[in-house]
Amino acid sequence: MGFFSKIKNLWKSDPQETIEPPIIEDKPSAPTETQDKEWQARLRQSLAVAEPRLSIWLNHLLQGVDSKGDLLWQRLYFFFDALEVPKKEAEDFVAGFAKWLDDMGYTHLEEFRSELQYRMALALDLEDEEDEKSRLFIKLSHGLSKTKAQLSRQIDQLLSSSTSFDQAFWEELEEILIMSDVGHKAATELVQKLRTEVSGKNVEDPQEFKQLLGKELAGFFPRPKKRIKPDPPEVVLMIGVNGVGKTTTIAKLAHRDRMKGRRVMIAAGDTFRAAAIEQLGIWAERVDAQFYAKSHGADPASVAYEALDKAVAAGTDVLYVDTAGRLHTKSGLMQELKKVKSVMQKKRPGTPHRTILVLDATTGQNALSQTELFAREINIDEIILTKLDGTAKGGVMVAIALQHQIPISFIGLGEKMEDLRPFDPENFARALLS
Ligand SMILES: Nc1nc2c(ncn2[C@@H]2O[C@H](COP(=O)(O)OP(=O)(O)O)[C@@H](O)[C@H]2O)c(=O)[nH]1
Ligand SMILES: [Mg+2]
Known part of the structure; x- marks a missing residue:
């Protein structure tokens, strides 16, 4: 949280000196200083009132940018500078991203926006912020769509066609789980746990049932062990x-x-x-x-x-x-x-x-x-x-x-x-x- 509030203040404060985007390799230099100040001031203003989310900031930052090139580099330098990212790190980031775009043959914003956000989230250590989490969630849902179609749709059908959590319901649920590669052992165990929970808690609502199922499913996964960072490497x-x-x-x-x-x-x-x-x-x-x-x-x-x-x-x-x-x-x-x-x-x-x-x-x-x-x-x-x-x-x-x-x-x-x-x-x- 500290990160976002800190940044909000940074946008508001006046920069000590004008930001001059460094010139990297064949990337041509910036327009004149006054032009620079104007857009920077405008951007600062809009960022100061924007919701503190990386995706939303990126929307502001990329206003008018539709492809790679000077404008994009300038905006990125402005952004990192405002975040007080050391100049060398900002240069490395931009150079690395420019190289990646070249390697991939990407030019247009829609080709690289998502990767840019991913890189920024990692570089700024924002992966655990809600914004990235929800992006991951959408990605995950999308990525899992085939498994979902197999598992979730069938469970929904079962829930809507069943009138009670009777023997037939549990048998069919187990079948669905096994068909989705959850495996025999896990399916049996899961059904057993759910049966106990459902009768104990008097669950009647399908939504509530699905929440329970989700909780039990998640509970199967062992958590990564905490470890002390070894001496590098x-x-x-x-x-x-x-x-x-x-x-x-x-x-x-x-x-x-x-x-x-x-x-x-x-x-x-x-x-x-x-x-x-x-x-x-x-x-x-x-x-x-x-x-x-x-x-x-x-x-x-x-x-x-x-x-x-x-x-x-x-x-x-x-x-x-x-x-x-x-x-x-x-x-x-x-x-x-x-x-x-x-x-x-x-x-x-x-x-x-x-x-x-x-x-x-x-x-x-x-x-x-x-x-x-x-x-x-x-x-x-x-x-x-x-x-x-x-x-x-x-x-x-x-x-x-x-x-x-x-x-x-x-x-x-x-x-x-x-x-x-x-x-x-x-x-x-x-x-x-x-
Ligand atoms: N769709 C998809 N393809 C992947 C994923 N991970 C790897 N691949 C592809 O799987 C193929 C084999 O990968 P490779 O790394 O060479 O496998 P290795 O033999 O185990 O080293 C490559 O074409 C990868 O692009 C993934 O998460 N999704
Ligand atoms: Mg290999």
Whole structure:
């Protein structure tokens, strides 16, 4: 809250000196000083009376901006300056965003507005503000639309066709849950809990019932453990079978870190295919992370070992280690991953600090068996579930949460950088049932 009230005051106060947008690379210089002062004063006024929300400020800030270019850079510099963001940080932000626009080939506001807001929210540490939360909620509801259609619509139908919470109702509810990949065990447990609650609380209203269901659903998810931030670099090992989204998820996580001003290194531990190393290198460049790779076919453990040295030497905050996921040599893969872990542990006790299993939600119950497979051999700290946007099988998250008690830290809702978001069980349940 302090943040917003502080900013409100900043808009109102007169700037000590005129703001001159720095000239970056080929970005031409600003118009004359008086013109500058005029629009800045106008913008200040409108921001001072605007509702304190990033999206609304962005509306004001982007008045008259319809594409990338001078006007956009000026406005961004004005904004950061008014927020007393150090000049260097503002320059890095604008340069990074300009580079991203070039990489993506985006020109028009509608192509990049959402990413801009996402970057600003991360850079200004506003992700937990209501505004971003509600944006995430809309995104989540949208991303979960197929799962929702499967689960929520059927529950609504059941509620409207039932006259009481009788045996038939509970049986059908269990069926619906199982069909949505919630899994047998979780479905049975959920129905049992709901039955007790419904009779105990004398629930009659369908809306009230759905609220209870949401609460119980959310309650299945274990909360992430609080942990002490390790001495940098924080080392994150990404594991999972081929194609689930490990590499792109590393890029998205690295992007988030970069936007928060952290220094990131990515190590190419998937040495099986030369193309995989190349793909990761391209991602690293795009998100402005350092990159460590050895040649195609190199021992992944040696990549991780050496990357750790490099990361320490370079003063990196976070090191992500990508891995291969060829499952046709199951024991081979597990041996390889264990070796990667033990080599890092020996080099720097406590590493990897987080081992993240990446799962593809579209594979439904397969994701559950993959969790079993990996969890049997390797200690998993977190799960990231990708591709929730394209599937009706999102219910599998509940099954995984219940059976393995591993926290889900992020979910993937699309292919864009901003489509990886922190997972919040309450929001998930609400989005699923709304
Ligand atoms: N729709 C969608 N696609 C995703 C998501 N996460 C990853 N992908 C895509 O999944 C494909 C495989 O990803 P990749 O990172 O190469 O998988 P890896 O083999 O585990 O490293 C790529 O085309 C990604 O763009 C997501 O959340 N939603
Ligand atoms: Mg990969």
